[in-house]
Every structure is written in structure tokens, then in C-alpha cells.
Amino acid sequence: MDLGQWAFLAANAVFLFMSLVILIAFLENRSSRDPVAKKHPSITVVIPAFNEEAHVAKTIRSALSLNYPSKVNVVVVDDGSTDNTLRIARSFGKQGVVVLHKQNGGKASALNYALKRVSTELVACLDADSTADENALLAMAGFFNDERVGVVTPAVKVFPGGSLLQRIQSIEYSVMNYMRKSGAFLDAVFCTPGVLSVFRTGALRGVGSFDEGNLTEDLEIALRLQKSGWRIESCLNAWTYSDAPSSLGELLRQRLRWYCGALANGFKHADMLFNKKFGHLSAYFLPMNYVAALLLVFIIAKVSFDYALAAYRFVAEHVSYLSVGVTPTLAQIVSENADPLYFASLQALVGAASLLLFLFALKISFDSTGERFSWWHAPVLCVYVLFYGLVVGFAWASSIAVHFSGVKKKW
């Protein structure tokens, strides 16, 4: 076995360890139920919108239909849209929706603009292309019984249906929900997604609101809140739906922003890394994020090379077969490769073990967010396992290159 193969095996072992930390934390705590709310603090749902004429109406309707014993204020911040977003938002004025308009400054600036005008105890951020289940706020409210809780994050799902790419992302989102919940059990959540994360208004103001220059303000605020001693909870019974990218180009652009943001925030809050004060977040989850990214890039590079080599061999061999009229039939290929010992390599075992672990994690993640495994998951899972990692790995590699090249990435 050469050095590359050993490195591949070692990288997989590290991944295995990371996966098991998350899995064990989840399994040990999964029986704990969401707390029942002792009171329902007043709340404002802020919808920052920039050129969202296609979705904003649906998002506002979703916010207006949220079940909650106290009044739910809905504020739309039009962030200098050049389309009909403002007009559409204003059409909901009769239903009590407050519409603010400002010059374009990015999502964080829109949120801060609204935050200055919020008078409720809680404030939720709802991206203008997302919706929430009507009982989402009710499910989350109980977590605020604990005065140390500064944010509660929901389970984010991709809108049902959609393209193959969106279906693949729905699997990824499911895994992220499970990881976030596991992180919450260990006080180690490092992202508060913009799809109805609910903040304690005082906590948000206390840490200076969102960082307006940040590519991933939802990640940055999570770190800053925890630095200030606030806890972040995750509620898998609060279901929200996001519009995932439908094309590869869109997905890569989104990931480039996410991962460049993650890298920038890693450096910004480097003092949190391995700092005992922040427990599992700094000792494990935060470093894990970056180590996993590097390992992913390495593993993906190796797997890509192997795929490319296998594809080259397949094509070259078949061209040769054709040239001398000996192309084998499928039956021949099957019979020639019938010996299982041809395939049962150490790498194949590692792959199979990783796949089983992934499927198990996915199953418990689905179970926890009220989703059911259906037949369409099978082909989607195949594509996910075979190719999606390549896309994410490529996005991480590109992000690392962009970050260290000093190119300024905009929101």
C-alpha cells in the first residue's frame, strides 16, 4: 500500500471519529423532549428581501400564518430591490405587515436596520425565499424558558419536489439538521440558519447585532453569541423550508460564499479554537469543521483521480476492444468479475462502513424531523454518494484558493 493509500485510510479514520462524536452525542440525548413553553414572549419576524419578487409573497404569507399565542409582528426590509419586491411587500400592509425600505447593503445590514426598530423580546430572521411550518414558532418557544438560551435554530428542509440537485441537497440539509442538533446537545452549534432562527433581541443587541461585512453572518453571529456566553439550541420539530439552488453554477456560487465565509470567520474568531472556555465548540466542533474541509478536499482529490483513471481505462480499453472486435458482453464482464475477493479491498471496506454510518445518520435524521424514506431517495442517494461529495469538495478547494489569494468575495 503506497503513501497515498495510507493517507486516504487515515483521513477516513479521522472522518469516522468525527462522525461518531456526532452520532454518539445524538443517540445519548435523543430521548430528551423539546421543553414546553412557560410563556410565549412577543416576537417579530424579520424578512430581509433583495429582488425577491418571485418568492416574497409566499414568505410573507407563511410568516402571517404562524401559530403563536402572542402577536407575531412581521417586518419586511426591502434592501434596495430593483424589481417589484417592495410593491408586493407593501400589498400586505392591510394585514399588519410593516415594510421598511433602505438602500442596498446586504442581508446583515437589512437585519440590523429592522433590529433597531424591534420592540419585542424575540426576533426571528426569515429569508425571503423561505417558508416556515405554521407550528414552527410554537415548537421553538419552550427553549427560551432557559434564560441562557440566546438563539433557537429550526430544522431546515428543502422545498419538496424540485430538481435532482435540489433533492440531493434535501439529503444534505437533513444531515446538517442532525449535526446541528447533536451540536446543540453539546453546546456547540456554529451556525444559525436564516430560515427562522429565533434570537433573543437583547442578546443580539448586546453583542452588537449582525456583522454587516460578513459573507456568512449567520455563522459569525453564532460564534459571537457563544463567546458572550449565550447558548444556542436546535429544535428539530420546528420545520422550515428553503429554496435550494437548482443549478450547479448556482450551487457552486452559494457554496463558495458559505465556505469563504466560514474560513474568514474561522480566522476572525481564531481565539475560540481550543479555548477551554467554549467547551466542545472550541475543542471539537469548530476545528472539526475546518479539518473536515481539508480532509474532504484531500479525499475528493484522490477519489476524483481514481474516478478519472477508471473512466480513462474504461474508455481506452473499449476503444481497443472495438478496434480488434473483442468487445465483451455484459454477461462476460459479470462472469469475469464474479469473484468477491476482487472487490473486497480495505478501501472498499472503509467505503462500505462510511456508507452504512451515513445511512444510519440519515435515517435518524429523517426520523427526528418527521420525514420518511421513500423510493425516490434511492437513486438520489446513489448520486449523492458518488458525485455530490466531489462538488462540495471542489467548492471547498475553490474557497480555500479564493480565500488565500486575497480576492474579495461579495455577498
Add this chain to the structure above:
Amino acid sequence: MKAALATLVIFVIGVSVGGFLDSTRFDDARTRLDFASSQADESRLGLLFFQTFRGNPNFCGAFAVQLETVGSYLDKLGVELKRYGEANSLKDFDALKRKYALANVEMWLYSLNFKRSCSLPQQTPVLYFYPDKTVCADCEAQARVLTSLKQKCHSSLLVFSVPADLDIGTVNVLKKQFGVEQYPFLVVGENETVSKLSSAQELSKRFPALAQCA
């Protein structure tokens, strides 16, 4: 701590199972190679027998069967060694491949002697050189061509495959003698060579002995 322990346990189990599978593959290939070596020993004795009791009428028929059997056996073993070697992680298959190459060269030399001793002009021994360490798409196709010819020719075509890039002294001498510089490379009979991928028709056209069975 639990995760670290679980990782260790799973990793140790994984490496152990992987090691067990590697050993199974290695032992299987070694057993087959030992059998092929014993067949080569038998061929050597057979040839000695023939040289000692020249003209024994039983020899040629028995030796022809023996060579065909060993040739087919080595052929399958070659595929197995290649695949097992690719799936292998912990064991060194190169030593087995070297033995395999030498067994093929040895059997090829016996087959040449047999052809001369028994005066069998229709019999065609072929020494087939291919690389073990690099990708050679044409070699895969050439192997299929030879297999398809073998199925038609039976004992009149004897193919002996030699992984040629394992730095084996005898193989290097053969490569120099026949001018092997690229793969696939065939030595047909005692000294005729084919230095590029050739179809069954091309080989049959060039070597009349093959045309008769193809």
C-alpha cells in the same frame, strides 16, 4: 472518549478484516502458483524423460495435454493475480507476480522444446509481454484476442503471459533479445514478433498455423 474508542474498535476491526481478506487472496494465489510450479517441475521431468528415452510414443500426446492444461491454468492465475493485486492493500504481490512470470517463461521454453522434440509444426507457442505497473488498454484487448484464439485453437496455441516491468533478470534478457520496447508484444513461435495490438484476423493471416484453427 467514547467516540475515540469506537473509532479505534471500528478501525482495528476494519484493518483486521482487510488484512484477513488480503491474506486470503495472497494464500489463494500462492497455492495456485505452487501448483503451477509443480506442473512446471513435472514438465521438466517429462522432457528429461523424453530426452533419456528418445522416441517414446506416449510422451508427445501426454505432454501436449500437460502443456495445454498448465497454459490455461497460468492464464487464469494471471487474471487473478492482477485483480487480487489491485484489491490488495497490505501484502506484497510483486513477489508472486515475479514467480508467475518465471513460471510462464519456463513453460514457454518447455513448449518450444516440446515442439522441436515431437516435430509438431502446427503447434504455436506464444510469449505475451504486458506491463504490470502501468495502464495498457491495448494489452487488455490483446489478452482478449489471444483468449478468443485459444478457445478455437485449443492445444495448438499455447499462450504464456509475462508481466514485463517487474525487473526480473531473465525477463529483461528476453526483452532485449526480442527487442521489446512497447506493449503488447508477442513472440510467436521461436522468434517471430508482433509489436502492436493485432486482431485475431491479423494474427491468423500472418501465422498460417493459427489460420487453420481460427
